[in-house]
Structure formats: C-alpha cells, structure tokens
Amino acid sequence: MDSVMPAPAAEAKPALPILDIQHVTKRFAFGAETIMALSDANLRIEKGEFLCLIGPSGCGKSTLLRMVGGFETPSEGTLLMWGKHVAAPGPDRGMVFQDYGLFPWLTVTQNVGFGPAARGRPKAEVAATAKRFVDMVGLTRFADAFPHQLSGGMKQRVAIARVLANDAEVVLMDEPFGALDAFTRERLQEELLEIWARTKLTVLFVTHAIEEAIILADRVVVMSPGPGRIVADERIDLPRPRDPTSPEFNALRRHLSALLGGHH
Numbered sequence: 116m117d118s119v120m121p122a123p124a125a126e127a128k129p130a131l132p133i134l135d136i137q138h139v140t141k142r143f144a145f146g147a148e149t150i151m152a153l154s155d156a157n158l159r160i161e162k163g164e165f166l167c168l169i170g171p172s173g174c175g176k177s178t179l180l181r182m183v184g185g186f187e188t189p190s191e192g193t194l195l196m197w198g199k200h201v202a203a204p205g206p207d208r209g210m211v212f213q214d215y216g217l218f219p220w221l222t223v224t225q226n227v228g229f230g231p232a233a234r235g236r237p238k239a240e241v242a243a244t245a246k247r248f249v250d251m252v253g254l255t256r257f258a259d260a261f262p263h264q265l266s267g268g269m270k271q272r273v274a275i276a277r278v279l280a281n282d283a284e285v286v287l288m289d290e291p292f293g294a295l296d297a298f299t300r301e302r303l304q305e306e307l308l309e310i311w312a313r314t315k316l317t318v319l320f321v322t323h324a325i326e327e328a329i330i331l332a333d334r335v336v337v338m339s340p341g342p343g344r345i346v347a348d349e350r351i352d353l354p355r356p357r358d359p360t361s362p363e364f365n366a367l368r369r370h371l372s373a374l375l376g377g378h379h
C-alpha cells in the first residue's frame with residue numbers, strides 16, 4: 116500500500132503505528148436487540164509486532180479482527196492503518212481462518228498465486244511468487260496437489276502462503292491452529308515464528324489457549340465478554356524459543372489465567 120509521509124513538524128513526533136485502534140465500539144442488531152460486541156477498544160500496534168488476542172467465547176475477538184480486515188465497520192471510533200482509515204478489505208491485510216478457506220478446485224500453487232493473478236500480475240511473476248511462498252512453507256513436493264490431498268496442517272500452510280504471496284503487511288489469524296492436533300500445532304507455531312522473524316510481518320492472532328499466546332506473542336491482549344472489552348495488554352519479554360516448562364513461563368500462565376478468570 117502507499118506509504119503516508121507525515122507532515123514535517125518542528126518537534127519530533129512519535130512514529131506512526133501500523134495500526135491504531137481508537138475508541139472502537141461495535142454493535143450488532145440482533146432481532147429487536149442490540150448486541151454490544153466490542154466496547155471502546157483502544158490498541159496501538161507497531162510494525163512487526165506479534166499480538167495475540169485471548170478471551171472467552173463472545174468477547175469480540177473475531178469482531179475486532181474482522182474490523183481490522185475491513186469486513187466490518189466500527190459503530191463508533193477510529194481504525195487507522197498507517198494513519199489512513201480502514202474502509203474495506205485489501206491485500207495488505209490477509210486473513211487466515213481455522214477452516215483454511217482454500218479453493219478446492221485449485222492446486223496448492225494456484226491457491227497461493229490466486230491473489231497476484233486476480234490483481235492482474237504477469238503470469239511469470241505469479242508463478243515465481245507462488246513458488247517462492249510454497250517453498251517457504253515447505254510444500255514444494257505438494258505444489259500440484261489439491262486441498263483434499265493435504266493434511267490439516269498442510270492446508271493451513273497453504274493458507275499462510277496465500278496471504279504472504281498477496282504482499283500482506285498485516286496477517287490476521289482467527290484461531291488458525293484450533294482444529295489441528297497438538298503435534299502439528301506446535302510445528303506450525305514454530306514455522307509461523309520463523310516466517311514472522313524473516314518477513315517482519317505484523318500479526319494479530321486470536322486464540323483461546325493461554326499457552327499458545329505465551330509461546331507466540333510480543334503482547335497478549337486479554338478480552339472479556341458482555342460487552343466485549345479489552346481488559347489487559349501484557350508484554351511478553353521472554354526470549355524465543357520459549358520453554359513452556361520454565362518457571363517464568365508458568366508465572367505468566369498463572370498471571371494471564373488470573374486476568375481471564377477475574378473477568379469470566
């Protein structure tokens with residue numbers, strides 16, 4: 116996307132955050148009722164940060180993610196990317212869902228190249244981009260396979276590669292590993308962290324699992340329902356890779372669990 120040059124100022128201004136969520140509220144009409152899905156959310160996210168959103172069902176995690184994705188608009192408040200209003204979905208914000216969302220009639224390579232092809236990029240460039248990201252997620256051997264020939268973990272790798280091939284700066288992940296077995300989930304967590312470290316992407320990752328949040332995140336944003344609210348924003352300073360058996364990890368687990376428990 117276009118970069119926004121801040122106007123020259125006499126005093127040094129703080130750098131523009133990639134995402135700035137200011138007093139965002141979202142209400143849904145539900146029959147005769149109004150549901151307050153999110154109330155007065157405030158978050159400032161710097162480029163390259165890995166944020167996890169955790170909280171019980173119905174606390175507005177997906178709603179917040181969908182608004183950043185441009186699929187919903189706030190009822191109140193302001194949502195900015197690089198200082199510009201987020202008004203619609205765009206390739207700069209890629210979404211990865213729990214149920215993969217792949218096109219079953221396209222091969223792995225075609226799924227990954229779909230975005231650049233749809234945007235009219237030249238054929239050779241689409242092929243090179245698709246190959247690069249299929250290789251990056253370790254699916255070179257399965258480049259010509261169709262989604263039904265892949266395991267859940269492999270499908271999720273395709274979904275991640277597809278977002279990367281689209282030049283996304285922000286990756287929005289809604290419980291992407293929720294349907295995977297524990298072993299596959301751990302491997303994909305490691306791979307995602309490697310890709311993140313290499314690409315300097317900004318990641319917003321929704322999860323129910325405290326442990327997953329501590330393994331992945333620079334910051335864990337804790338939310339509570341009725342109405343959906345942000346109740347804590349905790350920085351995780353442990354060096355990576357993180358050891359879930361370490362006392363520091365356990366202390367964080369207890370701390371986040373208490374924050375969640377206190378708002379159930």
Ligand SMILES: Nc1ncnc2c1ncn2[C@@H]1O[C@H](COP(=O)(O)OP(=O)(O)OP(=O)(O)O)[C@@H](O)[C@H]1O
Binds near residue numbers: 150171172178
């Ligand atoms: N399109 C919609 N119409 C009406 N209500 C909605 C709509 N989307 C979400 N909601 C309501 O908004 C609230 C927040 O939903 P949301 O899906 O954001 O929560 P969540 O934290 O992601 O939950 P889960 O962990 O179960 O996915 C819920 O009460 C939900 O019923």
